[in-house]
Amino acid sequence: MEKSNSLKAYLLLIAAVFAIIMGLKVVHAPTQITLLAGGGFASVIAILFGTKWKQIEEEIFGSINSMIIGVVILLLIGCLIGSWILSGVVPVLIYYGLKLISPSIFLFFACLICSLMSIFTGTSWGTVGTIGIALMGVAEGLGIPLHYAAAAIITGAMFGDKLSPMSDTTIMAPTLSGVDVIDHVKHMLYTTIPGYIISLVMYIILGMGFGTSGVVSSEKTQLILDTLQKSFNLNPILLLVPIITLILIIKKVPSIPTFGIGIFLGCLCAGIFQGASLSDMGNVLYNGFKGGIGVQIVDKMLTRGGMASMLSTVAFFISAAVFGGPLKAAGVLEFLIDKLTTSTKSWKTIMAGAYVLNIIVVLILASYYALFTLMGPIMRPLMDKYGIPRKNLSRMLEDTGTATAWITPWNVTAIFAVTTLGVPISQYALYAPLTYLGVVFALIYILTGFKPALGKIETPSTDVVEI
Numbered sequence: 001m002e003k004s005n006s007l008k009a010y011l012l013l014i015a016a017v018f019a020i021i022m023g024l025k026v027v028h029a030p031t032q033i034t035l036l037a038g039g040g041f042a043s044v045i046a047i048l049f050g051t052k053w054k055q056i057e058e059e060i061f062g063s064i065n066s067m068i069i070g071v072v073i074l075l076l077i078g079c080l081i082g083s084w085i086l087s088g089v090v091p092v093l094i095y096y097g098l099k100l101i102s103p104s105i106f107l108f109f110a111c112l113i114c115s116l117m118s119i120f121t122g123t124s125w126g127t128v129g130t131i132g133i134a135l136m137g138v139a140e141g142l143g144i145p146l147h148y149a150a151a152a153i154i155t156g157a158m159f160g161d162k163l164s165p166m167s168d169t170t171i172m173a174p175t176l177s178g179v180d181v182i183d184h185v186k187h188m189l190y191t192t193i194p195g196y197i198i199s200l201v202m203y204i205i206l207g208m209g210f211g212t213s214g215v216v217s218s219e220k221t222q223l224i225l226d227t228l229q230k231s232f233n234l235n236p237i238l239l240l241v242p243i244i245t246l247i248l249i250i251k252k253v254p255s256i257p258t259f260g261i262g263i264f265l266g267c268l269c270a271g272i273f274q275g276a277s278l279s280d281m282g283n284v285l286y287n288g289f290k291g292g293i294g295v296q297i298v299d300k301m302l303t304r305g306g307m308a309s310m311l312s313t314v315a316f317f318i319s320a321a322v323f324g325g326p327l328k329a330a331g332v333l334e335f336l337i338d339k340l341t342t343s344t345k346s347w348k349t350i351m352a353g354a355y356v357l358n359i360i361v362v363l364i365l366a367s368y369y370a371l372f373t374l375m376g377p378i379m380r381p382l383m384d385k386y387g388i389p390r391k392n393l394s395r396m397l398e399d400t401g402t403a404t405a406w407i408t409p410w411n412v413t414a415i416f417a418v419t420t421l422g423v424p425i426s427q428y429a430l431y432a433p434l435t436y437l438g439v440v441f442a443l444i445y446i447l448t449g450f451k452p453a454l455g456k457i458e459t460p461s462t463d464v465v466e467i
Contacts, residue, residue: 012042012045077125087274090137092236111203112156147423165185177391191439235273363408
């Protein structure tokens with residue numbers, strides 16, 4: 001890349017980062033507005049540097065177009081949550097959860113059950129938006145801090161999403177890296193299992209503080225149980241709704257019809273068991289369940305869901321596309337890749353640099369799908385040149401994309417988690433070690449040259465690599 005172009009890329013990247021910092025830390029504007037403003041600022045600078053608006057527009061709408069299915073699924077999950085609360089599905093799950101789960105093992109149990117569900121279904125969003133909602137209600141009833149509960153739920157959901165052969169990310173990462181899916185899953189264990197074990201141990205230790213519920217928690221739990229019994233028909237038949245939905249997911253029925261059926265079953269049960277009218281159903285599907293039971297703690301735990309609750313997250317999709325569009329169109333990403341390839345001296349520096357680069361790119365694009373699509377094909381020849389097994393690349397995409405998405409404030413995955421579970425990222429991030437320890441362990445393996453976790457490194461090729 002020419003020196004003048006390098007300077008322009010530097011300035012554009014610095015300007016975009018500056019706009020984000022000013023918006024979030026100085027102005028304290030909503031993240032969506034900050035991203036839109038940052039994208040607009042970057043677009044003006046890119047145009048002044050010679051980038052055509054048409055190019056920027058194509059990148060923005062290309063990113064939005066790639067997110068459409070995610071937007072539809074997001075809106076359906078909002079409807080699903082609302083219908084499952086109105087029908088009594090979520091209340092019955094909370095009821096039996098409070099009856100059966102001890103506070104001391106709750107965090108460990110929540111992580112484990114979400115892990116199993118996400119492994120069997122391959123969907124982290126589906127896990128968080130269904131069983132995760134019920135577990136948050138149980139946590140509140142047991143007196144467990146909600147940020148602990150959210151962290152355990154996210155850790156479990158992400159664990160399966162990274163390792164399940166049915167997960168879209170577990171298929172995309174190796175496919176775009178030129179790696180067998182099973183080899184990819186096996187290689188993921190080196191960075192995923194240590195972080196997962198640390199997470200489970202931490203949840204056991206945290207749970208020791210809730211070994212005895214105490215008088216206050218016991219009274220609160222009993223109040224919730226009594227209120228749920230009075231307010232809903234808690235027929236065990238309602239458990240068939242999540243079971244049927246789970247079976248559909250396991251059978252690999254596409255997400256949209258699966259969630260559509262889950263919503264239909266929720267509405268059907270709302271009419272049969274709770275006496276809800278069509279008007280009630282329509283209102284809850286859009287606005288969510290608004291409580292109104294009269295007991296504050298129960299109203300708070302059940303006031304969730306609805307299509308409207310997801311609209312702010314949809315705004316994040318659009319804002320992220322606007323922010324990343326000018327940077328892609330102006331060649332900033334190509335500039336970063338060029339800097340990496342011209343400054344590396346060994347396979348260690350290429351891998352460590354690639355991890356850093358992937359993190360920068362996913363922060364810019366705010367989407368691990370975009371990261372996989374862009375960086376997978378670009379980095380493959382670089383891996384080959386330095387004799388690095390490609391399974392390191394596929395693992396890298398998951399470590400930097402799938403995992404960190406849950407703790408990046410403007411990433412749509414993190415915003416989905418915040419919207420659905422009602423806990424800010426700043427509160428749960430520290431207690432979800434799996435979201436960041438994958439990168440840490442990967443860098444340790446690189447620096448120490450730990451062969452089992454890296455594979456056999458060949459002698460670097462002298463062939464020219466075309467990026």
